[in-house]
Amino acid sequence: MAHVVVIGAGIGGMTVAYDLRAELDKKQHRVTVIGDKDIFEFTPSNPWVAVGWRDRKTTTVDIKKSLGKKGIELIASAVTKIDAEQNSLTLMNEQSVSYDYLVITTGPKLAFDEVPGLGPHNGHTQSVCTLSHAEHSFENFKALSKEPGPVVVGAVQGASCFGPAYEYAFILESELRKRKQRDRVPMTFVTSEPYIGHLGLGGVGDSKSLLESALRKRHIKWITNAKTTRVEDGVMHVDEHDDAGQVIRQHELPFKHAMMLPAFKGVDPVAAVEGLCNPRGFVLIDGKQRNPKYPNIYSAGVCVAIPPVEQTPIPTGTPKTGYMIESMVTAIVHNIAAELAGKEPQETATWSAICLADMGDTGAAFVAIPQIPPRNVTWFKEGKWVHLAKIAYEKYFLKKMKAGSTEPIYEKYTLKAMGIKRLKSEG
Ligand SMILES: Cc1cc2nc3c(=O)[nH]c(=O)nc-3n(C[C@H](O)[C@H](O)[C@H](O)COP(=O)(O)OP(=O)(O)OC[C@H]3O[C@@H](n4cnc5c(N)ncnc54)[C@H](O)[C@@H]3O)c2cc1C
Structure with a gap:
């Protein structure tokens, strides 16, 4: 029996937990989420919250209930220390948790x-x-x-x-x-x-x-x-x-x-692990989303190390957005499942960017495949439909978090809203 522990209950962490639970045999393997709170916050709604168009009630989900329904344990206490040599975590409430596989999805520390x-x-x-x-x-x-x-x-x-x-x-x-x-x-x-x-x-x-x-x-x-x-x-x-x-x-x-x-950095307990991160505290990963030094540690989302697309006169970093996170999560789930079946991990994430940016009463949508230019697909359009698609994206994402569904939101809804049937090829 393996214990897979996910740190961070945000967009990456919740998605990876639901997908792992659906993929791994319930009788054989445990999935636990450790979050610093017992709600899920949908970060993309925050600009609307800041002008009063949304509030806490309309943009959060009680994850104790949702994870529980799916047989996923939740511990709502922040991780304060990761002992990667001993496969063990210490939490704010002084509890100790051991793991066989760890998935770090702790998002950013705001610098x-x-x-x-x-x-x-x-x-x-x-x-x-x-x-x-x-x-x-x-x-x-x-x-x-x-x-x-x-x-x-x-x-x-x-x-x-x-x-x-x-x-x-x-x-x-x-x-x-x-x-x-x-x-x-x-x-x-x-x-x-x-x-x-x-x-x-x-x-x-x-x-x-x-x-x-x-x-x-x-x-x-x-x-x-x-x-x-x-x-x-x-x-x-x-x-x-x-x-x-x-x-x-x-x-x-x-x-x-x-x-x-x-600017963003990696959160303290993650950044503190010797050999896990780059100097900014972002988790180093190989093409399979695994840390090279600790191969039973996987990572996805804003907390992973990605080089800047290009050097700019004033430093800028590369964004890690929802579609890319969804694809990192899919790779992690397949790779952990493969390892548990005694096979080599094979899956890689696509690292492409697809985004809907709201502009109040209109919006701008873009697709960048791959994320780093020159690209095979670059597409950028403005229109009121983007504003409406973003509202739909929020609705479906919150519904998915409540229901514990494993639907790929980007593949299923966002691309459809953009008039793109399916990304057949990322190459
Ligand atoms: C304002 C804003 C709007 C965005 N809008 C979009 C958008 O419209 N579309 C898009 O594609 N991308 C968007 N992004 C980018 C990205 O998709 C989001 O930042 C997304 O929330 C990142 O997901 P994540 O899982 O990596 O991190 P998060 O969603 O930030 O989740 C990390 C979680 O880990 C928890 N955590 C941290 N430390 C610990 C610890 N020690 N122990 C336990 N838990 C811990 C945090 O509290 C948090 O709950 C936006 C980003 C921001 C900041």
């Missing part, structure tokens, strides 16, 4: 501390990275709405997740228009990307023109190659660079409301 004054706890900027951050940001937005003033939205140096920054800028803009307050809110988008629409992916199709045009149409100014050097109460200090990385202009941007995405 607000890398920019003085950044972040919602010890700084002056908001975040939509977690549900509680988005709730906090909504309170700050309400204050803006009472007393309108300038807004800054964007992503700092080292960030890898740019989509939600664009989403939030457009969603906020749309909500301000609805409130007839947009005329009193000058908006600036500040990003470490070398150009608008780079997205940490070297651009996707004509994402540059499309997103520049979308910002222009909405009168949102932008600063690219931007390094946010510090944030004070109501003022953001930003150095703008040229393509050679030289400072060409220093900005002092006043704001009433600012939402800046931070």
Whole structure:
């Protein structure tokens, strides 16, 4: 009998747990999820939470019930230590858990501390990275709405997740228009990307023109190659660079409301394991999603190490998005099943990007196969249908988490909404 333990009950962890339970013999093998809470939060809804279009109730799932129904044990206590040599974990509640296979899906540690004054706890900027951050940001937005003033939205140096920054800028803009307050809110988008629409992916199709045009149409100014050097109460200090990385202009941007995405790192107990991670604390994996030093440790999602698509004047990382995570999870499940059957793991993830970015009342969708250019497929389109497809994606994902279904959401719904029948070939 094998015990497979999954750390982290987010998009990757919940999906891998349901798929493992469906794939592995229930009588022979145990599957346990260790999360730091007993709810699942659907992170892609957070930009909507930050303007009051969604709330905690509509974007979370009670996972004790859902996992229990499927025969998956849940321990809601954070992992504080991983002893990879002894195949054992220590939890916040001082419990010890041993495993035969470990799947690490702990998402990001948010590196607000890398920019003085950044972040919602010890700084002056908001975040939509977690549900509680988005709730906090909504309170700050309400204050803006009472007393309108300038807004800054964007992503700092080292960030890898740019989509939600664009989403939030457009969603906020749309909500301000609805409130007839947009005329009193000058908006600036500040990003470490070398150009608008780079997205940490070297651009996707004509994402540059499309997103520049979308910002222009909405009168949102932008600063690219931007390094946010510090944030004070109501003022953001930003150095703008040229393509050679030289400072060409220093900005002092006043704001009433600012939402800046931070750089990501790996969470502490994962980063602390000798030989498991790269210097930023992201889990090193081979083509089969396995750690080279500890082959019974697999990993998926934002916590895995992926090199940047290209070097940029101001550092940027590569995003790890839902479709890619879904494919990493599928590879892990087949590979653990193969190992338990005494076979060599064979499956590799596709590492392609398919995304729906909401823009409030319209949206932009893109497909990048493979993720790193040059590509076989690049596709980028804008339209109201993307806004509707994103609502459908949220609905189906939450339904899947509640029911413990193993339906591949991207293959089944998102691609269909894009008018793509099925990705026959990733190559
Ligand atoms: C605001 C935002 C919007 C996004 N929108 C999209 C989108 O629309 N489409 C898309 O494809 N991608 C999107 N992404 C990117 C990506 O799909 C999400 O970040 C996704 O949540 C990543 O899944 P994950 O499982 O890797 O990490 P997470 O979903 O963050 O899950 C990690 C879990 O591990 C838990 N954890 C951490 N440390 C421990 C510990 N020590 N012990 C136990 N548990 C722990 C965390 O609390 C969390 O529950 C978005 C990202 C952000 C930040």
